[in-house]
Amino acid sequence: MSQPRVAVIGTGVIGAMTTWQLVRRGADVLAFDTYSPGHDRGASAGESRIFRTAYKEGSNYVPLLQRAGRSWRELERSASAELLTMCGGLTIGPADHPDVQAVRRCAEEHGLDHEVLDTELARERFPQHRIDDGEVMVLDPAAGVLRPEPAVQAALRIAADAGAKVLPHHRISEVAETAHGWRITSGGTDFDVDHVVFAPGPWARDLEPLRSLPIEIRRITACWFAARDTAAHRPDRLPIAIRRHRDAGFSCFPLLDGVSVKIVPHHLGWPALDSPDDLPRSAEPEFARAAAAAAARLLPGVTPHPVRIGTFAEGFTPDEHALLGPLPGHRNATVMTGFSGHGFKLAPVFGEIGADLALRGSTEHDITQLDPDRFARA
Ligand SMILES: Cc1cc2nc3c(=O)[nH]c(=O)nc-3n(C[C@H](O)[C@H](O)[C@H](O)COP(=O)(O)OP(=O)(O)OC[C@H]3O[C@@H](n4cnc5c(N)ncnc54)[C@H](O)[C@@H]3O)c2cc1C
Structure with missing residues (x-):
């Protein structure tokens, strides 16, 4: 029997991982992207990403997170690349903050190693953060910092070495269902495949079969602040953090570039965009000033004027859980x-699930919560 031919549309991190998983199971894979692997126009760029296991977003993610952790290590070994530095992770805020409580609950439910640092201990252990009276830290040792651009490139490199056809600068303009699969068109050339995996990130609504999916495109802005004592802000001394405070909220990443600590402000909003192609490349001065004020208030070891600002597009669903499963109303198609x-x-792990669905039509991972049809049925 010939190998199934699968097209992956989009090689951000999700499409890249799916391509890797498909090719290692013997599929003939064509992986298309409008841009180059590791580009900065979508959701999978910006130097660093958080990995955590005690998950405020829902403790049912824990088995997936644990599986993903092992898989990151496997990718690192296969690609001889360092992608995940396990520096630990902090959730910081008032003891009764819902996110602090959710992380504690998740850790307790799953018996995950964790430590709760009271105000005094938190100040002593992590003076890089300014801690108000009544605030605590929850330390998750199974957390760390990921390197997004090298990760995307590593997955695609080993997929290409194993035979996948990785096609950057191939925007898919049309997709049409055929009697046996799909016809995909890029730059006037047609490609016939047995199955399509749609992994277009925030561009989902540009593709006809995905147009009705409830995806809102938002801009997320990251700001980097120069650290005065760079050694104190490297991953060996500064874990990743989710900071919750009455005046501000952000995720915080240790220094990786030799200069600066990154924060992604949450309290300043993630404004909606009509299209990822409308992404402004810089932030408004008010945004920069407000982010600087948060850094001045909560990160005493940085110079509170951003040395770098980056904007990125991401697709959001109404309940902020992904759409991952067979594409409703179509055959031989998976949406991610x-x-x-x-x-x-x-x-x-999402890449494994994408490959399961494309090649077997089902997966043993529990993805009920991510059912792409859940809003239509509600
Ligand atoms: C600033 C920021 C910070 C984040 N922080 C974290 C974090 O700390 N931890 C965490 O776990 N997650 C984090 N996330 C979320 C995470 O990064 C995203 O969920 C993830 O990167 C989504 O990847 P993706 O492959 O779906 O999308 P993308 O990376 O956007 O990839 C989609 C790809 O599809 C291509 N494409 C689209 N349409 C077509 C077409 N018609 N033809 C060909 N190619 C097409 C695009 O060019 C793009 O390369 C963050 C996101 C942002 C934006």
Whole structure:
């Protein structure tokens, strides 16, 4: 029997991982992208991403996260690349903050190693963060920092070495269902395949069969602040963090570039975009000033004027859980989109699931919560 021919549309982290998983199971894979692997126009760029296991977004993610953690290591070994640095992770905020409580609950439910640092201990252990009276830290040792651009490139490189055809600068303009599969068109050339995996990130609504999916495109902005004591802000001394405070909220990433600590402000909003192609390349001055104020208030070891600002597009669903499963109303198609600001860490296991669905039509991972049809049925 000939190998199934599968097209993957989009090689951000989700499409890259799916391509890797498909080719290692013997599929003949064509992986298309409008841009180059590791580009900065979509959701899978910006130097760093958080990996965590005690998950405020829902403790039912824990088995997927644990599987993803092992898979990140496997990718690192196969590609001889360092992609995940396990520096630990902090959730910081008032003891009764819902996210602090959710992380504690998740850790307790799953028996995950964790440590709760009271105000005094938190100040002593991690002086890089300014801690108000009544605030605590929950330390998740099974957390770390991922390198997004090298990760996408590593997955595609080993997939290409194993025979996948990785086709950057191939925007798919049309997709049409045929009697036995799909016809995919890029730059006037048609490709006939047995199955399509749609992994277009925030561009989902540009593709006809995905147009009705409930995806909102949002801009997420990251700001980098120069650290005065660079050694104190490297991953060996500064874990990743989710900071919750009455005046601000952000995710915080240790220094990887030799200069600066990154924060992604949450409290300043992630504005909607009509299209990822409308992504502004810089932030408004008010945004920069407000992010600087948050850094000045909560990160005493940085110079609170951003040395770098980056904007990125991401697709969100109404409940902020991805759409992952067979594409409703179609045969031989899998959709993977709407990762809602937290898909990167899970990408290797989502890639396994994408390959399961494309090649077998089912998966043993529990993805009920991610059913692409759930909003239509509600
Ligand atoms: C600033 C920011 C911070 C984040 N922080 C974290 C974090 O710390 N931890 C975490 O786990 N997650 C985080 N996330 C979320 C995570 O990064 C995303 O969920 C994930 O990267 C989504 O990947 P993707 O492959 O779906 O999308 P993308 O990376 O956008 O990839 C989609 C790809 O499809 C291509 N494409 C689209 N349409 C077509 C077409 N018609 N033809 C060909 N190619 C096409 C695009 O060019 C693109 O390369 C963050 C997201 C952002 C934006």
